Structures are given as C-alpha cells and as structure tokens.
Amino acid sequence: MKTARYSLLAGACLLFSSCMVGPKYARPTAPVAPEFKEAGPQNFKEVNGWKTAQPNDQLIRGKWWEMFNDPQLNALEEQIDPANQTLKQAEANFRAARAAVRVSRSSQAPTISTSPTIGAERLSANSPYFNRSYANSGEGALTLPFDLNYEIDLWGRIRRTVTSSREQAQASAADLETARLSLHAELAVDYFDLRSADAQEQLLADTVTAYQKALQLTQDRYDGGAAPLSDVTQARTQLQTAQVQETDVTVQRAQYEHAIAVLIGKPPAALTLAATPITAQPPLLPPVPGMLPSQLLERRPDIAAAERRMASANEQIGIAETAFYPTLSLSAVAGFAGTSAVNWFTWPSRFWAVGPAFSQTLFDHGLRQGNVNIAAANYDATVASYRQSALTAFQEVEDNLAALRQLEIEARQQHSATESAQQSMDLFETRYEGGIDTYLQVVTWQTSALNNERNDIDIMRRRLEADVLLIKALGGGWDESQLPQLSALR
DSSP: OHHHHHHHHHHHHHHHHHOOOSOOOOOOOOOOOSSOSSOOOTTSOOSSSSOOOSSGGGSOOTTGGGGGOOHHHHHHHTTHHHHOHHHHHHHHHHHHHHHHHHHHHGGGSOEEEEOOEEEEEOOOTTSTTOOGGGOOSOEEEEEEEEEEEEEEOSSSHHHHHHHHHHHHHHHHHHHHHHHHHHHHHHHHHHHHHHHHHHHHHHHHHHHHHHHHHHHHHHHHHHHTTSSOHHHHHHHHHHHHHHHHHHHHHHHHHHHHHHHHHHHTTOOGGGOOOOOOOOOOOGGGSOOOOOOOHHHHHHHOHHHHHHHHHHHHHHHHHHHHHGGGSOEEEEEEEEEEEESSTTTTTSGGGEEEEEEEEEEOOOOOTTHHHHHHHHHHHHHHHHHHHHHHHHHHHHHHHHHHHHHHHHHHHHHHHHHHHHHHHHHHHHHHHHHHHTTSSOHHHHHHHHHHHHHHHHHHHHHHHHHHHHHHHHHHHTTTTOOGGGSOOGGGOO
16 A cells, blocks of 8 residues: 555656646748858858868868968967956856756755754733733753745646746857857957058158159159159159058057957067968969858857847746646755753754645736737747848858958959059150159059059958858858757756
C-alpha cells in the first residue's frame, strides 16, 4: 500500500513537472533571395554565382584583417581586444547576462532562511484589564527557526524564465561579437583613411615643390620681360591653394591617428604612427570569398542576437499565460524554541510546521490578458526586428559588392584620366616655356592633373573601405556555432 502511494506521488510530480503552457518556439522565416543580385569584382572567385570560394584557405577567418598583409594594421588590430573600453563594456554586459541566468535558476530550488531571536518580556501587573493571577517576574524566549519556501513549477513559469534568461545571455554574447566586429572594422577603415591621408600629403608636398619651381620660373620670365605680372599672380595663387590643401590633409591625418589611439585604449598623445602612404596598386585588395544569402543569416552576430531575443520574447508569452493557472507552493518551518540557553537545543524544544498552499486569481479585470497581449506584441516586434536585421544585412552586402565592382572599373578609368591630365600638363608647360600659350593653360592643367591624382588615391581608399565593410557585412570570421550553448549557461 505504501509503495502504491509513493508511486502515485512520483507520477503526480512527473506530470506536474512536464506541464508547460504557452507557445513552443520555432524560428520564423526571414526574407532570403536565392543568390545575391550584385556580382563581385574580378578578384572574387565565383562558383555558380557568388558562393563560397575554393580552396578553403581563402575563407574569412577570425583575424580577417591579416588578409590585407599589412604588419602595422595587424599590430594595431591585436590591441583592440585587451584595451578597447567599448568592448570591455559589452563583455561586462555579457557577464551580467550570465549572472541573470543564475538568478533565474535560483527559483528552481527551495529558499531556506533563518531569523534567530533572543528576548525577554515581563507584563505589567497594573496594565488595564490584566488578570493579576498571570503576573510573574518575566519570561525569556530563545528561538532558532528555519523557514522553507518552494514554488512547484506546475505550468513551466520558472523553466521558461530560466530559458528566457539563457537566450538573453546568448543575445548578449552575440552583441559582444557585434561590438568586436564593428570595432575591428572601424579601426581598419580609420587606418586606411590615415594611409590615404599620408598619400595625399605626400602628393601635395611634391605638388607644392613643383609649384614653387613654377612660380620661380614665371617670376624670372616676368623679370626678364617675357611674361606679364598676371602669370606671377596665377602661379602664386596656384601655390598657395596647394599649401592650403596640404595643411587641410594634415588636420585630417591627425584626426584619424587620434581615432585609432582611442580604439586601442590609448590617449591620442600616447600614439604616433609613421607616415605610410597608400599605393594605388590592386594587390592591396584581398580576394574575399562569398557565400549564399541563406548562409549570411548564420554568419552575422547582430542577426543571431535578434533571433535569440525573439526566442526569449516567445518564452515571455508562456510566462504571462501561466498567470491564468493556480500556483502551488510548499512552506515549512522547523527549529528550536526554549526559555533559556539551557533548554534551547533540547529535544522537547523542537517545533515544526509544514503544508502546501494553492492560490488562484479569480478576478483581475483583464490584467492577465493584458499582460499576455503585451508579451505577444513584444514578440511580434522582435520578429520584425529579426527580419529587418536580415534585410539590412543583405543590403550591406549588396551595397559593398556593387561598390567594389564599380570602383574597380572607376579605378581603371581614373588611372587613364590621370595619365592624360599629366600629359596635357607637361605639354602646356612646354608650350608656355616656348611662349606659345598663356600661363592660364598651365594653371588649368596643373589643377586638373592634381585633382585626378588625388582622385586616384581616394578611389583606392574607397576600395579598401568597401572591402573592409564587405567583410564586416559577411560577419567577419564569426558564425552562429560560436554562441555559448544553452546547457553551458548556468
């Protein structure tokens, strides 16, 4: 008979523990195209459209910046993780999210507390309505109680709360990786901007030197009566304009260097980078392999964060729905109570009480239904956020693919235009020295040649930036398998 009662009790506990109200989570679909619309530049390896390149040694890996083969960039990137304060903030948020899981898990076990008391009391014999026969010289009480409170998770509220906390922790881990990817990409962009500024500064310094020689030539021709004063003023204006441009680039260069210093956790005064002008040679651009659009959903940490928050919001619906069902809790108290230290811990001083309690809300004027509706609306919002994150990811990939392809064409066109402008400038300088043309023609083609040379450098900068942004849009070397597993979050 006793065995039957134990079996019935065990079966009831198993039944209660298996109850779970609320919707079961299933990842909603995201708008995904069969392939990317934009084709990559010529240095992309294509297999049946824009797919993962072979061999696999060209795949984007964790330290993707090493694909640019720039030792100085590599050294700077390595300083991001241990020193960047934004990354430390994201890491602290992740640790807090992991701790929140432990807070949620605490409800799965009973709460035991104690509040020992020692006191003495004597009632006044002159108190109103006091029976004098009860008068005494006072009494003492020494109590050591242990209280136990435990909510039995009949409908899965506690289990869903724990699961929701774990999914939030996974989202926080993805946020950390998003911050890491963004910071590494930002440093790479700032670094290439700085190198571009170095190239612009070198070009303008060479131009200022050339314009100084041109000014001296026109001055000599003017002194010799072979040129009007207007030639001198035009040459001087051209020189001064180039000097202004050189100074402006120096300001930009300093700002890029300061930004890099902050990214690696240093004050700007503690970092000085030697000038390293960028080159306009295509080998600087690494061949970045592609992937199918469906793979992108697993390669972007921001999409993973949105999906995990969506799963957590789904758990909140179930938590809200458990309010419609009764709660069962178990309370118990036991301990020792004595009149003095002598008999405090003796066996007759023991006391205990135990019993279950059901509670059920009978009327709340729509409070519970309102909470369910709020949770459902919040879930719908996270679904929209997830899908929008996916659309934004596809846009970023398409944008940078188009940019790389068009900038590759534009670079060839610009290089040809630069050569033509240089030839024209040389021609008109020769014609001016021969007295055939006015100095206005020289100024015009000097300006055109300088602008074209600066465009050459700027296009190379834009190509490098687009390459970095494409790698970032593809998730860097990250993939969803790097998220901490639910079972590992305690």
